[in-house]
Amino acid sequence: MSARGYxxxxxxxxxxxxxxLAAAEEVGRLLAGAEVVVVTGGGTGVMEAASRGATSAGGxxxxxxxxxxxxxxxTHLTVAVATGLGEMRNALLVRAxxxxxxxxxxxxxxxxxxxxxxxxxxxxxxxxWELPAEGGPVVVADAAEAVAxxxxxx
Amino acid sequence: MSARGYxxxxxxxxxxxxxxLAAAEEVGRLLAGAEVVVVTGGGTGVMEAASRGATSAGGxxxxxxxxxxxxxxxTHLTVAVATGLGEMRNALLVRAxxxxxxxxxxxxxxxxxxxxxxxxxxxxxxxxWELPAEGGPVVVADAAEAVAxxxxxx
Amino acid sequence: MSARGYxxxxxxxxxxxxxxLAAAEEVGRLLAGAEVVVVTGGGTGVMEAASRGATSAGGxxxxxxxxxxxxxxxTHLTVAVATGLGEMRNALLVRAxxxxxxxxxxxxxxxxxxxxxxxxxxxxxxxxWELPAEGGPVVVADAAEAVAxxxxxx
Amino acid sequence: MSARGYxxxxxxxxxxxxxxLAAAEEVGRLLAGAEVVVVTGGGTGVMEAASRGATSAGGxxxxxxxxxxxxxxxTHLTVAVATGLGEMRNALLVRAxxxxxxxxxxxxxxxxxxxxxxxxxxxxxxxxWELPAEGGPVVVADAAEAVAxxxxxx
Numbered sequence: 208m209s210a211r212g213y214x215x216x217x218x219x220x221x222x223x224x225x226x227x228l229a230a231a232e233e234v235g236r237l238l239a240g241a242e243v244v245v246v247t248g249g250g251t252g253v254m255e256a257a258s259r260g261a262t263s264a265g266g267x268x269x270x271x272x273x274x275x276x277x278x279x280x281x282t283h284l285t286v287a288v289a290t291g292l293g294e295m296r297n298a299l300l301v302r303a304x305x306x307x308x309x310x311x312x313x314x315x316x317x318x319x320x321x322x323x324x325x326x327x328x329x330x331x332x333x334x335x336w337e338l339p340a341e342g343g344p345v346v347v348a349d350a351a352e353a354v355a356x357x358x359x360x361x
Numbered sequence: 362m363s364a365r366g367y368x369x370x371x372x373x374x375x376x377x378x379x380x381x382l383a384a385a386e387e388v389g390r391l392l393a394g395a396e397v398v399v400v401t402g403g404g405t406g407v408m409e410a411a412s413r414g415a416t417s418a419g420g421x422x423x424x425x426x427x428x429x430x431x432x433x434x435x436t437h438l439t440v441a442v443a444t445g446l447g448e449m450r451n452a453l454l455v456r457a458x459x460x461x462x463x464x465x466x467x468x469x470x471x472x473x474x475x476x477x478x479x480x481x482x483x484x485x486x487x488x489x490w491e492l493p494a495e496g497g498p499v500v501v502a503d504a505a506e507a508v509a510x511x512x513x514x515x
Numbered sequence: 516m517s518a519r520g521y522x523x524x525x526x527x528x529x530x531x532x533x534x535x536l537a538a539a540e541e542v543g544r545l546l547a548g549a550e551v552v553v554v555t556g557g558g559t560g561v562m563e564a565a566s567r568g569a570t571s572a573g574g575x576x577x578x579x580x581x582x583x584x585x586x587x588x589x590t591h592l593t594v595a596v597a598t599g600l601g602e603m604r605n606a607l608l609v610r611a612x613x614x615x616x617x618x619x620x621x622x623x624x625x626x627x628x629x630x631x632x633x634x635x636x637x638x639x640x641x642x643x644w645e646l647p648a649e650g651g652p653v654v655v656a657d658a659a660e661a662v663a664x665x666x667x668x669x
Numbered sequence: 670m671s672a673r674g675y676x677x678x679x680x681x682x683x684x685x686x687x688x689x690l691a692a693a694e695e696v697g698r699l700l701a702g703a704e705v706v707v708v709t710g711g712g713t714g715v716m717e718a719a720s721r722g723a724t725s726a727g728g729x730x731x732x733x734x735x736x737x738x739x740x741x742x743x744t745h746l747t748v749a750v751a752t753g754l755g756e757m758r759n760a761l762l763v764r765a766x767x768x769x770x771x772x773x774x775x776x777x778x779x780x781x782x783x784x785x786x787x788x789x790x791x792x793x794x795x796x797x798w799e800l801p802a803e804g805g806p807v808v809v810a811d812a813a814e815a816v817a818x819x820x821x822x823x
Binding site for chain 3: 756783798
């Protein structure tokens with residue numbers, strides 16, 4: 208990871224379980240504390256929680272939105288890029304980061320984790336779906352372990 | 362599906378099991394027989410087998426290549442689009458088709474299946490990885506069932 | 516250009532002058548006669564005329580559509596890719612071809628000609644806007660000259 | 670323009686004339702003073718000057734890089750997105766901003782100005798190439814006028 212790392216935090220939009228949201232927010236907070244830019248899809252749910260965690264800790268939350276209207280991003284983003292790419296922005300996110308932490312599971316989340324595994328971007332999974340072990344994300348126990356492992360990759 | 366459908370056939374590159382390759386080729390052949398355009402990533406393995414199946418049956422094989430050089434596509438493509446998008450072209454493929462049939466499993470394959478499930482593109486899985494059932498691809502027994510179900514969606 | 520070349524034909528949508536449409540159709544026809552795949556944005560105006568020229572001559576017309584609905588393409592396309600990229604598909608088109616022929620002028624056309632010039636894709640302009648000469652498209656007199664010059668690049 | 674606007678500053682990379690660089694830096698500085706996020710392609714020349722202007726004034730400079738390596742961005746970026754899209758990122762930039770200010774001329778610059786004009790993004794041109802007037806960018810006399818006009822669009 209370069210001097211100032213960028214880490215994607217991916218997970219379900221909408222209203223995932225409280226445990227998932229709390230973990231996402233802590234991941235964002237811890238990454239920001241390590242001066243890492245937190246990159247999300249800029250939406251609700253895990254994306255919003257991680258962004259809130261990052262900016263509440265004085266960090267930077269970058270949102271790569273699917274739509275063309277920047278105002279559709281959540282209110283915790285430092286910088287929002289309205290890509291207009293729809294779900295193709297999932298692939299843009301994976302490319303733009305040094306590592307991915309997934310919190311919780313959904314098909315959109317899985318698309319990002321799978322792309323990370325496919326393209327060699329280190330991936331860590333917290334509270335997520337069961338996936339094939341070979342070449343898959345490293346399963347971690349909590350937010351602290353996820354961030355510690357990501358920082359170790361540097 | 363519109364008058365002339367487009368169906369993505371996705372699966373591992375390289376040298377997957379003979380059973381996987383045979384199934385991919387039959388899927389391509391059957392789709393072409395139904396006048397469906399077969400869309401793949403244009404590479405080796407399942408992509409090449411499905412394209413060969415399609416063109417050997419007089420059909421059309423469209424390849425959406427990750428690189429910028431059209432000559433990197435396999436030799437069975439009717440039309441090749443050198444996207445230069447890298448693995449972002451997986452998302453382009455899912456968007457451009459009416460349904461996806463996966464044959465075999467890999468992380469790249471999973472990224473496409475997951476994106477299809479995320480974006481409401483009907484997905485059918487043959488010889489693939491075990492995945493969460495809810496909202497996931499329909500698991501099919503063989504090439505004939507995969508194509509029959511895809512044609513039923515029309 | 517590889518064995519079977521791909522050439523983009525770009526120009527205004529809607530209802531450009533009859534002279535422009537006639538030239539676009541002839542460009543499409545001549546390219547198809549040389550076994551070149553004609554690539555357009557798949558829409559109306561010059562895109563439709565060039566596609567009609569290509570397929571009426573037994574050639575292949577590939578359309579890279581801005582929207583997500585394949586049925587929005589014109590009726591002369593052999594293969595249509597619904598990219599959902601909006602005007603970003605202009606850049607995809609330039610990347611996917613060996614050369615660009617512009618017929619007529621518009622801001623969208625200019626974006627493609629400029630991208631071609633920027634990225635080293637040979638560009639030929641017919642009936643187009645006046646542009647800076649340095650590094651710009653080669654201005655040609657008619658469809659025959661455009662196609663002859665493109666084929667010469669091989 | 671939304672509460673906090675995003676404006677693209679586009680122009681030649683490399684070593685454009687001193688007058689061009691000075692204008693780009695002032696544009697960046699003035700936009701930052703108005704709390705506008707300055708968006709560039711993240712490279713050298715005008716992109717670097719505008720970014721330096723923005724961050725030296727305490728503002729935010731967002732760079733949308735063509736390559737996949739964030740470290741290729743200039744050193745004045747607040748946030749860098751390594752898109753890996755090559756020159757397709759020009760289209761991403763135009764989409765992600767509320768207005769475009771071009772400083773100086775080049776084919777890459779022209780692709781962005783033309784896309785802006787094509788897609789209805791207000792465009793202002795300073796020290797640039799002569800372009801068709803109809804539907805084209807508003808030609809401005811200096812950095813102050815460019816920024817004043819952009820802020821007026823809100």
